[in-house]
Amino acid sequence: MCPGGAGGARPGRLTRVPPRSAPVPVPAMASKLLRAVVLGPPGSGKGTVCERIARRFGLQHLSSGQFLRESLGGGGEAGALAQQYLERGLLVPDHVITRLMMAELEKRREQHWLLDGFPRTLGQAKALDGICQLDLVISLNIPFETLKDRLSARWVHPASGRVYNMDFNPPHTQGVDDLTGEPLVQREDDRPEAVAARLRKYKDAAKPVMELYKSRGILHSFSGTETNKIWPYVYTLLSSRIPPVLPEEEH
């Protein structure tokens, strides 16, 4: 486990993806702080599952992709660097994303946390090793056709990262974010023609990361086409490590 440190958590400009309603914060009084990662290709439901875990278990959810998107307009050096890569649909270099994520995690060293989208390469996994020992890695295995369908129906609220799907979790009013009333958009890279290339890139980079965590015995894989069917297993796994603050059924 990552040790806690003096100073406590400070509110930073991290990307803590806001859930649909406020999470119940879990004071990290326990000496063991949960360090978890959710891996999976684009569209596999990482954000959806992480949001549920964050709410049920009071964990901090950090999404590297959302964090990067938010950093772009901030005027910072790292954001400007990242922009060049994101605009071209490329992975941000390890040293850039690692620096950003490490700074955020340092602020959260006294809280339970859950990472989504990081680490994505072996280099990133090794950097994470340098600051903590992960307890749990959840891998979502979803068939390609399902991913393609989901992404083409995904709508996002850019400011918060809240995600909708026209079949699975539609907004109350079409095209509009439930909490702010602001317009929803579709991501350019969610177009079907962009998805196949993204998935290939994901697989190449993720394979050694999965092998590393498998060899350590902390990788838990879940396969299926429906998040609601996978979710009870994820909930049970998490419950064996940290007490829930909300029951499983409450979505």
Ligand SMILES: Nc1ncnc2c1ncn2[C@H]1C[C@H](O)[C@@H](COP(=O)(O)OP(=O)(O)OP(=O)(O)O)O1
């Ligand atoms: N850990 C990372 N390493 C390098 N680049 C990253 C990392 N996380 C995010 N990025 C960059 C490249 C991604 O194309 C972009 C958006 O990330 P993200 O929202 O996680 O999208 P993604 O392509 O993985 O799809 P999805 O959100 O559907 O999983 O940010």
Ligand SMILES: Nc1nc2c(ncn2[C@@H]2O[C@H](COP(=O)(O)OP(=O)(O)O)[C@@H](O)[C@H]2O)c(=O)[nH]1
């Ligand atoms: N139809 C359907 N859509 C889902 C399911 N689970 C998640 N989604 C949607 O699929 C899209 C991708 O999910 P997301 O959590 O963003 O995946 P991520 O890219 O791995 O973070 C979003 O629009 C979700 O609302 C599911 O079981 N069925």
